[in-house]
Amino acid sequence: MNDNVKGLILKQQDYRENAVLLTVLTKEYGRIAFVAAGARKMTSKNAGSIMPFTLADFSFDYKEGKTIFRMKTARTVNLFRFVHENLNASLCASVIAETADLMTVEGSQPEFCEYVYDSVETSWRMLNEKKRADLILCLFLSDLLKESGIGPVVDECVLCGRKNAAVISVSDGGFLCSECADRAGLSYQTIDRLRQFRMICRADFENYDALAGNIQTAADDAEILVRFFDRHAGIEIRSFALFQRLFTIDLNS
Numbered sequence: 001m002n003d004n005v006k007g008l009i010l011k012q013q014d015y016r017e018n019a020v021l022l023t024v025l026t027k028e029y030g031r032i033a034f035v036a037a038g039a040r041k042m043t044s045k046n047a048g049s050i051m052p053f054t055l056a057d058f059s060f061d062y063k064e065g066k067t068i069f070r071m072k073t074a075r076t077v078n079l080f081r082f083v084h085e086n087l088n089a090s091l092c093a094s095v096i097a098e099t100a101d102l103m104t105v106e107g108s109q110p111e112f113c114e115y116v117y118d119s120v121e122t123s124w125r126m127l128n129e130k131k132r133a134d135l136i137l138c139l140f141l142s143d144l145l146k147e148s149g150i151g152p153v154v155d156e157c158v159l160c161g162r163k164n165a166a167v168i169s170v171s172d173g174g175f176l177c178s179e180c181a182d183r184a185g186l187s188y189q190t191i192d193r194l195r196q197f198r199m200i201c202r203a204d205f206e207n208y209d210a211l212a213g214n215i216q217t218a219a220d221d222a223e224i225l226v227r228f229f230d231r232h233a234g235i236e237i238r239s240f241a242l243f244q245r246l247f248t249i250d251l252n253s
């Protein structure tokens with residue numbers, strides 16, 4: 001029996017002697033793992049085809065109920081070359097990969113995994129087209145929050161429904177009006193800050209150009225969205241800290 005599947009490589013870890021363990025997101029089987037025997041040997045014919053943040057075609061023997069398989073061969077379908085050459089893009093791709101990995105746990109709905117697959121592939125493709133990493137990250141995070149039903153409420157006060165937004169409250173799940181902000185003891189944010197966050201939350205990958213023309217940097221928005229995952233999905237996206245640090249350096253140089 002010989003099965004083939006296309007998958008996005010989210011993670012690569014060392015595994016036993018000279019092997020690597022690949023975490024791969026597929027449309028057909030959700031998130032699965034491949035053991036690539038001997039991949040750390042210089043002579044391995046597969047070593048070049050199993051880089052993280054690439055799309056590859058795998059051959060293996062599928063078995064119902066299993067989530068870890070022995071990889072037979074791998075062939076790169078899309079390398080996303082620029083993503084690997086550019087530090088901003090590659091750090092962004094790694095935050096996206098980590099988020100996708102944490103969100104597609106065992107037992108996730110197949111439809112949800114398929115959705116995440118498309119979102120990751122779109123993000124990596126756009127990064128590879130040299131689109132801005134801060135915006136792509138925001139679009140990806142916001143897309144996944146919305147699909148998970150925990151997207152920030154930005155059309156009205158999340159507590160009382162009034163329309164006068166005064167502050168973003170991560171713990172409450174979206175905008176608070178001035179009255180609710182007062183009650184919670186939160187100081188107001190600027191109209192521009194709120195407007196930009198709302199624009200990002202309402203946008204889709206297709207709205208990239210409009211965002212790029214209007215937003216100077218979305219690093220702060222990405223941070224808020226990362227906190228939404230922490231608070232409402234219970235996942236901590238560790239790789240974001242490095243991405244954020246690089247962005248701060250970029251802005252000051």
Ligand SMILES: [Zn+2]
Binds near residue numbers: 157158160161
């Ligand atoms: Zn309110």
